[in-house]
Amino acid sequence: xxxxxxxxxxxxxxxxxxxxxxxxxxxxxxxxxxxxxxxxxxxxxxxxxxxxxxxxxxxxxxxxxxxxxxxxxxxxxxxxxxxxxxxxxxxxxxxxxxxxxxxxxxxxx
Numbered sequence: 001x002x003x004x005x006x007x008x009x010x011x012x013x014x015x016x017x018x019x020x021x022x023x024x025x026x027x028x029x030x031x032x033x034x035x036x037x038x039x040x041x042x043x044x045x046x047x048x049x050x051x052x053x054x055x056x057x058x059x060x061x062x063x064x065x066x067x068x069x070x071x072x073x074x075x076x077x078x079x080x081x082x083x084x085x086x087x088x089x090x091x092x093x094x095x096x097x098x099x100x101x102x103x104x105x106x107x108x109x
Contacts, residue, residue: 007079009043016041016049016080019073025055025062030105032070036097039088047081049074054093063087 020033020041032038032053040052053070055063071085095108103109 006045007043007047009045012047012049012077012079013041013043015077016043016074019077020070023066023069023073025060025066027062028056028106030098030102032066034099034102034105035093036099036102037066037093038070047079049080049083051083051085052088053085054088056093058089 017033020038021031023032024030025032025035025037028035035056037055038051038053040050042050044050051070051074053067055066060066067085067087071083074080074083074085095103095106098106098108100109
């Protein structure tokens with residue numbers, strides 16, 4: 001692999017986090033990143049990205065569209081070559097996974 005094809009995973013991760021902060025559950029006015037729905041974000045130096053995420057509930061009416069929007073937003077980040085989004089249900093999401101900013105915004109603090 002030449003240096004021209006390698007990406008800086010830490011820099012790319014920050015850009016991906018920014019992209020994830022643009023995705024909202026229509027029922028909750030907080031982005032998926034701050035809600036704690038992103039359980040794992042792995043960025044390979046080749047530009048391949050693997051994301052494990054959950055939803056607030058398995059019965060979420062947006063269960064198909066939110067992961068698709070996450071994938072689309074991440075694909076739009078320069079340097080990303082491929083994206084795999086895996087929807088997981090373990091551990092179950094709880095409000096404790098939210099960032100302090102999200103808790104404050106939703107009145108949990």
